[in-house]
Amino acid sequence: MKYIDEYRDSSLVKPLVEKLKKSVTKPVRLMEVCGTHTMAIFRNGIRSILPAGMEIVSGPGCPVCVTSASHMDAFIAMAEIPGVRVAIFGDLFRVPGSHGSLANATARGALVEVVYSPMDALELARNNPEDTVVFLGVGFETTTPGIAATILAAYHEDIDNFCVFSTQKVIPGPLEALMQDPQLNINGLLCPGHVSAIIGAGAYQPFVDQGLACVVAGFEPADLVNGLILLAKQVGSNTPQVENIYPRVVSWDGNRRALAMVDQIFEPTDMEWRGLGVIENSGLAIREKYQKFDAQKRFDIELVPTEEPKGCLCGEILKGQTVPPQCPLFGSRCKPSTPVGPCMVSSEGTCAAYYKYGRDS
Amino acid sequence: MCLAVPMKVEKIEGDPDDFTQNQIAVVNMDGVSRKIRLDVVDRWPEVGDYVIVHAGFAIHSLIEEEAKKNIELIREMASHMPEELLLAGDDS
Numbered sequence: 001m002k003y004i005d006e007y008r009d010s011s012l013v014k015p016l017v018e019k020l021k022k023s024v025t026k027p028v029r030l031m032e033v034c035g036t037h038t039m040a041i042f043r044n045g046i047r048s049i050l051p052a053g054m055e056i057v058s059g060p061g062c063p064v065c066v067t068s069a070s071h072m073d074a075f076i077a078m079a080e081i082p083g084v085r086v087a088i089f090g091d092l093f094r095v096p097g098s099h100g101s102l103a104n105a106t107a108r109g110a111l112v113e114v115v116y117s118p119m120d121a122l123e124l125a126r127n128n129p130e131d132t133v134v135f136l137g138v139g140f141e142t143t144t145p146g147i148a149a150t151i152l153a154a155y156h157e158d159i160d161n162f163c164v165f166s167t168q169k170v171i172p173g174p175l176e177a178l179m180q181d182p183q184l185n186i187n188g189l190l191c192p193g194h195v196s197a198i199i200g201a202g203a204y205q206p207f208v209d210q211g212l213a214c215v216v217a218g219f220e221p222a223d224l225v226n227g228l229i230l231l232a233k234q235v236g237s238n239t240p241q242v243e244n245i246y247p248r249v250v251s252w253d254g255n256r257r258a259l260a261m262v263d264q265i266f267e268p269t270d271m272e273w274r275g276l277g278v279i280e281n282s283g284l285a286i287r288e289k290y291q292k293f294d295a296q297k298r299f300d301i302e303l304v305p306t307e308e309p310k311g312c313l314c315g316e317i318l319k320g321q322t323v324p325p326q327c328p329l330f331g332s333r334c335k336p337s338t339p340v341g342p343c344m345v346s347s348e349g350t351c352a353a354y355y356k357y358g359r360d361s
Numbered sequence: 362m363c364l365a366v367p368m369k370v371e372k373i374e375g376d377p378d379d380f381t382q383n384q385i386a387v388v389n390m391d392g393v394s395r396k397i398r399l400d401v402v403d404r405w406p407e408v409g410d411y412v413i414v415h416a417g418f419a420i421h422s423l424i425e426e427e428a429k430k431n432i433e434l435i436r437e438m439a440s441h442m443p444e445e446l447l448l449a450g451d452d453s
Contacts, residue, residue: 001391003367003411003423006432015439036363061363089416117417119398139416142363146418149380149400156381194363197403197413197421219364222435229438248431249365249413249421251403258401258420 003248007220016225017049023229024053025236029185030228031320033175034192035062035348040219042357046228054232057184057320058353060174060276061192063139064091064346065318068272069306071167072097072342075136078165078301079110085131087121090114091346092138094339098306118150118164125154125162134295137166141198144168144284145258148265151286151293165295168284169271171195172203177279179210184320188213188231193223193246200254201244208240218246265290272303274342275315314341317350324354331355365415366390367423368397370406377405386419388412 006012032038038058041047050056060066076097079086086102093114094103106112111131115121118135125133137147147164154162171192179186189212191204196216204214213234217227223246230243244250262284271283286294295301308315312334313327324330324343334340336352343349368388375384377399384399386406397412399405402419406412411428412419 001367002369003428007435012436012439016435019438034363063363117398119417140363142365142415142420145401145420146398146416149398149418152380152400153383192363194365194413194415194420197365222439226435226438245434246431247434248423248428255401255403255420257403261401 004220007218007222009222013221013225016222016229020049020225020229020232021051023232023236024051025232026053028054028188028232028235030054030056030188030190030231031059031186032056032190033059033061033171034195035065035346036194036219037190037192037217037224038062038350038353039348041224042353044221044224046221046224047358050228054228056190057186057323058317058350059320060178060273060318061140061171061195062318062343062346062348062350063143063169064095065314065342065349066169066273066275067092067095067138067167067342068274069097069308070272070303072101073099073306074301074303075165076100076102076105076110078134078136078295078299079105079112080108081299083131084299085111085113085124085128085133087113087115087124087133087135089138091348092136095342095345096309096339118147119153122150122154122159122162125159129161132161132163135162135164137164137168140169140171140195142194144266145198145255145261148261151265151290152261154293155290160292163293163295163298164286165301166266166284166286167271168266169273170282170284172199172206174273174276174279174282176206178276178319179207179212181319186212186320187235188215190227190231191216193218193249196246196250196254198255198258200252201242201250202252203254204242208242211240213240214242216242216244216246216250218249274308275318309340312341314343314351317343324351327351363415365413365420367411368414370408370410370412373399373406373408375399386412388414388419
């Protein structure tokens with residue numbers, strides 16, 4: 001496949017791996033912010049080739065994982081309203097709230113449809129005029145523009161039986177809050193590739209000003225290894241800067257057309273994150289002009305504070321404070337087949353990644 | 362979840378400035394064609410261009426020149442070791 005295969009070519013990756021081995025001149029502790037990077041790093045065996053002195057922890061960039069238990073409960077309550085058909089991205093289906101998951105709700109008769117695109121949810125609304133289709137919006141900057149465009153399409157077509165429950169989140173603010181934690185001791189960020197396609201590499205400049213090395217990288221082996229080399233180099237020479245090694249997809253300023261679409265439909269709001277709590281202006285709510293598409297307003301759903309599952313360390317894992325094998329539930333009570341916390345459910349969750357690829361390392 | 366892949370544009374419908382009409386492209390990956398949306402793509406593509414697709418929406422349209430620059434950046438790193446990376450006593 002064009003633009004993919006050349007970044008997997010072993011004649012390119014092998015010398016990079018050799019360079020990586022020699023790149024660490026002082027201890028480097030990095031965070032990979034994005035869940036898709038977490039999975040790509042495990043799948044390609046990158047953890048097994050990390051040189052001595054280099055450590056990578058996973059960050060809060062798995063959207064399903066940072067969806068709070070109280071939002072999950074509200075999603076399930078929404079699915080159980082008669083006449084409502086909820087549409088979701090597949091990852092959400094088995095995430096436990098405080099009383100079971102959407103999967104359990106379907107067993108009680110709730111209508112839950114897994115869609116690939118928010119536009120598919122709008123199509124469901126067109127095809128099922130007797131139901132109200134509620135798209136459960138979960139995701140970061142990469143996903144939000146498409147949801148905004150779907151709401152705008154519903155507005156232009158005047159589709160009445162469609163709305164969105166927005167828990168859309170933004171990355172830079174919460175990441176900055178997280179980096180204030182002195183215990184974390186991170187000195188470089190592997191910045192997300194596709195979030196950055198929207199917000200631009202320039203969004204990481206504030207982290208550089210705090211002394212953090214920042215490299216925006218793609219998801220193929222050559223992208224990842226090159227990213228780690230450059231981060232080690234920046235840390236080693238104490239020259240933090242934003243380097244963009246994914247220019248085929250990411251520009252400095254980002255995707256202005258997508259940003260304008262998001263700004264037209266959404267406005268900043270305070271948002272609860274699993275593990276991080278409520279963070280000011282870290283979420284997106286639907287603007288008043290489009291409020292008939294706001295599921296929370298239409299159905300008057302309240303968020304009820306909920307306790308995390310007992311013993312589950314997802315919160316600490318999302319903050320990079322611990323790793324899955326340290327969790328007492330990991331691999332025993334909590335497995336992909338019987339997940340307790342969201343990090344084990346999502347295909348991009350850190351616990352799922354450790355379970356699938358990392359138990360021996 | 363932020364997975365997005367390059368697909369080749371085969372056909373385009375709609376007008377980049379008119380959001381009241383559908384903005385759609387037919388794209389192909391590994392011989393499989395599907396319809397995706399162009400509502401939030403950064404640059405309106407031409408047939409034959411590649412777009413990065415996430416959840417049914419093109420979020421970026423690739424420019425050959427940027428793609429070339431990208432692979433060259435990485436090839437350069439693979440073939441050439443900047444001096445400051447060399448460890449003392451390493452003569453490779």
